[in-house]
Amino acid sequence: MNETAKRARAVIDLAAVRSNVRTLRDRAPGAELMAVVKSDGYGHGAVHCARAAREAGATWLGTALPEEAFALRAAGDTGRLMCWLWTPGGPWGKAVEQDIDVSVSGLWALREVVAAARACGRTARVQLKIDTGLGRNGCQPADWPELTAAARAAEAEGALTVTGVWSHFACADEPGHPSIAAQLASFEDALRTAGAAGLRPEVRHIANTPATLTLPHAHYDLVRTGIGIYGVSPSPELGTPQDFGLRPAMTLEAALASVKRVPGGHGVSYGHLYTTPGETTLALIPLGYADGIPRHASATGPVLVAGKWRTVAGRIAMDQFVVDLGGDSAQEGETAVLFGPGDRGEPTAEDWARAAGTIGYEIVTRIGTRVPRVYVGSGIRSGAAEAEAAEGDTAFTGGTA
Structure with missing residues (x-):
């Protein structure tokens, strides 16, 4: 990788x-x-x-x-x-x-x-x-x-x-x-x-x-x-992907860049839109609006960290944002899942769309080039070896049947 x-x-x-x-x-x-x-x-x-x-x-x-x-x-x-x-x-x-x-x-x-x-x-x-x-x-x-x-x-x-x-x-x-x-x-x-x-x-x-x-x-x-x-519903009013037998193909995840204890009353991110209500643990996720994370989802965007849904704490910045873990703990390098199919308890692209006041189309299409695409399910190999081998675009193989 x-x-x-x-x-x-x-x-x-x-x-x-x-x-x-x-x-x-x-x-x-x-x-x-x-x-x-x-x-x-x-x-x-x-x-x-x-x-x-x-x-x-x-x-x-x-x-x-x-x-x-x-x-x-x-x-x-x-x-x-x-x-x-x-x-x-x-x-x-x-x-x-x-x-x-x-x-x-x-x-x-x-x-x-x-x-x-x-x-x-x-x-x-x-x-x-x-x-x-x-x-x-x-x-x-x-x-x-x-x-x-x-x-x-x-x-x-x-x-x-x-x-x-x-x-x-x-x-x-x-x-x-x-x-x-x-x-x-x-x-x-x-x-x-x-x-x-x-x-x-x-x-x-x-x-x-x-x-x-x-x-x-x-x-x-x-x-x-x-x-x-790509497994995203054209509109939530029409139905969920599962209603139509579709499965979201993209899972967006990041490694926690920082985990630290802070006192109550501690401001978080630009403008101190969020202030910690008491002593707590803050986790830093190294993705921001330069990567396609919508700034409109500041204080509302959902993330799965340490087995639970968290909400963006404060403003989403260009390269990073923070979540408040409350009394829970996590480790630097631990995986945070912003969205995926939802079958492991993680948020979906539609959850982010609701948080940002937009549509699922925009959530997946705006993920920028700083975020590498890693491909699984090619049918050639499985697991981490396949994912690592499939990074980046490659030529067509086996014709167009």
Whole structure:
């Protein structure tokens, strides 16, 4: 184990990732599954998690940025791969050359990808996005006939193949929300328009993780699962990970850097937001907001130390925070668990989300690069030897089946 990992580490259970992918596939048996590994696999490590997802039957990978997609290709992935967040002047040509499906939401993007395809002498793989009501990226319905007609003309020329038509729900994590039916109706209209233009996409998709779990009529040909493959619920109102048969894949832990007795009335951390009520023991955890621990969880964030839940005492600083052990004792170097699956009594990412007034997505994705990822559950070895061997990203092995 490297020296940094002795301070703190995020242990990523790849067996949990594989299990989660299989569970989500079972929820959508008639559709293919895309494992979304944007933002470095939601903080879990894109290359390792992509490989695990492929092993569990994910036929597609998805990223937001082109650079994320290129990194997967560089690591050896040769399967179906989609990238959707583009800006003018982006590396369209490189994406075309690497057989990456690119998303197009407007005529400017269509023009750029066609020019790139012509320049490199290859046929681009394009997925057209319709804005059915989320209001972010995607072509407005009023402009959709023009975009689909232009895409069909470019397809007839041989510059591109329209491989997909897709959209994104706004409120799929709120079952019964009226926008869900409205977006599905808009999506059906868009599909009819695309068909009338002569387009025959390979995949039609609108379902994200919550829709995969709760809206079987929205699965179409492909479901895009992001947070679910990492075992985090898309919303506590929808259900816990356990409710859906999912297991959180990340456990964040650190070694206690200091344990000391202090008198009552002792101020703790910046601003003395917390003052000890009496003589007590303080333990120092060497993680802070520079590592992704939310400062908004000062005085509320939960940590498992010496077998019990503790609460952050005072403000979370850049590199460290304190917990009050009361009458209990601990030793320097002893492990503190900030969050994990919860089955050993530790807090979960959702517990931290509640403490910080945010969502589980943000808790796992914000864990920074100062915290090494240590991978277990690869199926190659077990225990500490496997964890130590798996630190850092490695290339794909064994293909993309």
